[in-house]
Amino acid sequence: xxxxxxxxxxxxxxxxxxxxxxxxxxxxxxxxxxxxxxxxxxxxxxxxxxxxxxxxxxxxxxxxxxxxxxxxxxxxxxxxxxxxxxxxxxxxxxxxxxxxxxxxxxxxxxxxxxxxxxxxxxxxx
Numbered sequence: 001x002x003x004x005x006x007x008x009x010x011x012x013x014x015x016x017x018x019x020x021x022x023x024x025x026x027x028x029x030x031x032x033x034x035x036x037x038x039x040x041x042x043x044x045x046x047x048x049x050x051x052x053x054x055x056x057x058x059x060x061x062x063x064x065x066x067x068x069x070x071x072x073x074x075x076x077x078x079x080x081x082x083x084x085x086x087x088x089x090x091x092x093x094x095x096x097x098x099x100x101x102x103x104x105x106x107x108x109x110x111x112x113x114x115x116x117x118x119x120x121x122x123x124x125x
Contacts, residue, residue: 005037011101032116034062045070069097069118097121
């Protein structure tokens with residue numbers, strides 16, 4: 001994975017399979033960490049694996065919780081993922097991608113130590 005942006009920036013738009021931030025366009029899902037905004041090779045909630053969160057746990061000392069945008073609708077992540085976050089004592093909040101993008105924007109403005117993993121959606125709601 002390579003960083004598209006060296007830090008966290010507000011999400012200006014989402015939909016059409018990607019995101020816009022810092023004046024740039026990004027196709028696909030997005031992982032937002034204190035170190036930067038990264039391409040995230042996840043296309044749907046059902047295929048999530050523990051390895052998809054390696055970078056999150058590598059930076060967990062600088063993260064209070066992870067927002068997970070689950071796609072068009074809010075859905076519970078697979079049990080192994082929920083259990084992994086519980087085992088690592090890192091709170092996991094999941095909601096639709098649109099809700100997660102809006103919540104992330106508020107928390108970023110409040111200078112909170114939030115990380116986010118957004119599954120890309122085709123249409124912004």
